[in-house]
Amino acid sequence: MSSAILSVVAGERVPNPARTIASTNPANTAEVVGEIGIAGPEVFVAAAGAARSAQAAWAAVPPPQRGQVIANVGRLMTANKDRLAALVTREIGKPLAEALGEVQEIIDTCDFFLGEGRRLYGQTVPSEMPDKQLFTFRRPVGSVAVISAGNFPVAVPSWYIVPALLCGNTVVWKPAEYSAVVSDAFHQLFAHSGVPAGVFNVVYADGPSTFEGLERSLEAGLIDKVGFTGSSEVGRRIGELCGRHLQTPCLELGGKNPMVITEDADLELAVEGALFSGFGTAGQRCTSLGTVIVHESVHDEFVQRFSTAVAAARMGDPAQDVLFGPLLDEKFAAGFEKSLGWIAAHHRVIGAVGRVGTDSPRDGFVGDPAAGLFYHPVIVDGVRPDDELFLNETFGPIVGITTYAELDEAIALGNKSGYGLSSSIYTTDPTKAFRFAQGISAGMVSVNNSTSGAEAHLPFGGNGKSGNGSRQSGIWVLDQFTRWQSLNWDYSGKLQKAQMDTVTVEADFDFRLPDRSDPADPADPADPAA
Incomplete structure (x- = not known):
């Protein structure tokens, strides 16, 4: 049991899993890649609680510094590219050339988003009233649950996790059970990149436990956003669950x-x-x-x-x-x-x-x-x-x-x-x-x-049975992991009421141009242009 890969909550391995399964090499099913401790729904709830507790402190870190953490992730991914790709090949059977490309996708994603720490721009907006300024700001959504498939065990999770962390959110990640060994390696690289304990938690669980844990976490107000990559059938269930809590998930589903x-x-x-x-x-x-x-x-x-x-x-x-x-x-x-x-x-x-x-x-x-x-x-x-x-x-x-x-x-x-x-x-x-x-x-x-x-810098996502219109990658994913906040600042020293105190510019709407259709007609001497 001690050798099994276990969930990580608030920086600590969670002992006593509900059961243990073997992750095998699909190219040689007799080869066990690793033993995985499968957690119950209570571990997912605990991870959501840890993410909630850590979120305010992480959001208080200046975005350029969060960008530096993402830069560290990219450097560690580069240093471990060959080893991580080899593990992808061994655990899910993806050809090595594709596995190397998948790890490169993480590096590209980090390269893009490390700069977004200095570009989480809002706007300064002119007001319709004097002595007043209007602003918009991007604010983190809070704590995020990410549930991902194993066909892209490290690239696709990075599309959620990297921008979510960069924007000041904390994460609970539930990877696929059949790719848990490579998922654990992925998580360790983040942990060694300066991500504080509790900011990025990982839970190894089966589908029913995950759904129950997510439902309980939403009911307790511990999760503010859900990102899911997987089948359209499961995506519908997650969409229904999030809808009951007035949330819009980020759904990346199947395709034909x-x-x-x-x-x-x-x-x-x-x-x-x-x-x-x-x-x-x-x-x-x-x-x-x-x-x-x-x-x-x-x-x-x-x-x-x-x-x-x-x-x-x-x-x-x-x-x-x-x-x-x-x-x-x-x-x-x-x-x-x-x-x-x-x-x-x-x-x-x-x-x-x-x-x-x-x-x-x-x-x-x-x-x-x-x-x-x-x-x-x-x-x-x-x-x-x-x-x-x-x-x-x-x-x-x-x-x-x-x-x-x-x-x-x-x-x-x-x-x-x-x-x-x-x-x-x-x-x-x-x-x-x-x-x-x-x-x-x-x-x-x-x-x-x-x-x-x-x-990494182009929007990724679908419509219809392929998703709910949300997009990953590039600047477009920022709208999944931030909320817009507007601020109006009145320094006039008096209460100004929008639309009520606005000065209307008057115009003479009865004015009509003279008829000049006849070239022989003299100009109207009353016309200032004459």
């Missing part, structure tokens, strides 16, 4: 992301983008490609090229040079197999379906497929707008293909699923690109690039 390929597209480039966005991270991104919507005139050529590229792609051991490795965890393997059940008789399936193994081998597989949760990449041609495979997120290595004749039809197909996270169009026609961006409901649009990929 379309890629439109026009008749004038560079097909070689489009295939490269579809391969990466469809099968990178084994299709386990919220921004993964869901459906290719390809113009009917280039459908056959695209499918031929795409299927050839998928067949040649290296998959297997994520520590090697591969496009993708295993599924994250047994529960995701079970969910993906359910998605495979949506393949219908009218579909044309390209490639093997199901788990890679001795009975269903894959040419060029890197490593031992029997050791881990490896699944064949699947292309399903001929999907229809009412298919479950077209409408629902699959979260695994499967891509659907359908056709269109006119661009408006492609846009309608792209919006059909009700998700609105990411989208992509491949075209050499600027008019088509702008028409697509205007018509698509997604919060993010790529032109001649994949549906996946984010930069």
Whole structure:
């Protein structure tokens, strides 16, 4: 028990967890990466209480000094980049190149937000009255609960935690159980960067305990903001819970992301983008490609090229040079197999379906497929707008293909699923690109690039079933972790009542210009302009 990774509340490990689970390597499920102490709801409530107690003192630290702490985080992440990335690869099976990119995303986020400590700007606003000044200020929201998924176990949490801390908030973080070892390493780097005890707490808990702990914390007034990355189904529950407490959460949910390929597209480039966005991270991104919507005139050529590229792609051991490795965890393997059940008789399936193994081998597989949760990449041609495979997120290595004749039809197909996270169009026609961006409901649009990929200074988030319109990253996330406060300062020495004491500037509204339609008419001598 003493070797288990335990929750951290107010800088101290919390003993006596409710139970202990093993986090295993999905590329080699016999390998235990670490033992995790799973806490009950009372630990979440205690962490929320610690965050509440620490918040006022942390908010009193000048923002540039909080920015210096974020700079320290970035430096420690840089110094530990290789080790942290290797742990990401080992615990969730993400290829090493992607894992290194994920840690770089934390560093980029820190680089951006360390400067925001000097740029938490308000405004000086002119008043309608004399001897009076108006101001606006950003104030921290208070204590923040962050609940994140494990497919991006360190990058996505940093999108919440870094700006939340920079803005003067305190944090309770509940990472995914299946990525808890790397989450603990992430938390330790913050703890060694000068973040005071109680400012950043971490709770390892399962879903039911987390929800109960969050509900109790909200009822006790200990949590002021919730950030959640995960499924649309759970996001709805969290949205309902927060709504009962008159709070608006920051929700980053699932996606069924379309890629439109026009008749004038560079097909070689489009295939490269579809391969990466469809099968990178084994299709386990919220921004993964869901459906290719390809113009009917280039459908056959695209499918031929795409299927050839998928067949040649290296998959297997994520520590090697591969496009993708295993599924994250047994529960995701079970969910993906359910998605495979949506393949219908009218579909044309390209490639093997199901788990890679001795009975269903894959040419060029890197490593031992029997050791881990490896699944064949699947292309399903001929999907229809009412298919479950077209409408629902699959979260695994499967891509659907359908056709269109006119661009408006492609846009309608792209919006059909009700998700609105990411989208992509491949075209050499600027008019088509702008028409697509205007018509698509997604919060993010790529032109001649994949549906996946984010930069630390660009807003990230979706609409519809993909989120509630909140945005992460860049200056836009500041609105999630600050509240606007207005201040009016009257130094006139008397009570001035807005809208009541305001001086009205009079005008002669009966004045009319003389009729000059006839050039022979002399100017009106009464007209000052004459």
